Amino acid sequence: VGVGKRPRSLVFTPDGARAYVTSEIDATVWVIDATTRKKLKVIAMPKGAKPMDAESSPDGSRIYISNGRGGTVSVIDAATDSVAGTVPVGQRPWGIALTPDGRKLYTANGPSNDVSVVDARGLKVTRTVPVGKIPWGVAIGRAP
Incomplete structure (x- = not known):
């Protein structure tokens, strides 16, 4: 399947019916x-x-989409496949992770050396955590 220039990430909906592919360029x-x-x-x-x-x-x-050099995270409404909102986070967010209950989104903000904690429903940063030099990824484990 052809997609846009410089695809960076892919996520499937939980039912496996659709895939969302980010295209950086x-x-x-x-x-x-x-x-x-x-x-x-x-x-x-x-x-x-x-x-x-x-x-x-x-x-x-x-x-949820991290917008790298845009310094933001956007949310796409999957019912309409349109951007429903955008929130500024740290510098150049790359890796993102959502808690299993879908309430919090974490963003790894490379050049700002921190992780943003975002209220995923309200699209507001609730906390910024200094984490050391140039974080690019973040992961959340799921309980067995």
């Missing part, structure tokens, strides 16, 4: 039907965004 997110392998939509991200990582909410209703 095009500043787009491609929505792909996982069964037919056909493009359903290309979502333009906010001006200045460089989409990097992607995470799905547990129910698949929201797709």
Whole structure:
């Protein structure tokens, strides 16, 4: 399946029906039907965004996108496949991770040397945690 220039990340909806692929250079997110392998939509991200990582909410209703050099995270409403909101976080967020309950989103902000904790529903940064030099990834384990 062809997607935009410099694809960076892919996330499937929990039911496996659709894939969302970030395209850094095009500043787009491609929505792909996982069964037919056909493009359903290309979502333009906010001006200045460089989409990097992607995470799905547990129910698949929201797709979170880190916008790298844009310094933001956007949320896509999966029902309409459109950008529903954007929140500024630290510098150049790359890796993101969502808690299993879908309430908190963590962003690794490389050049600002910190991790932002975001209220995933309200799209507000609730805390910024200094973590050391140039964090690029973040992961959350799931209890067995």
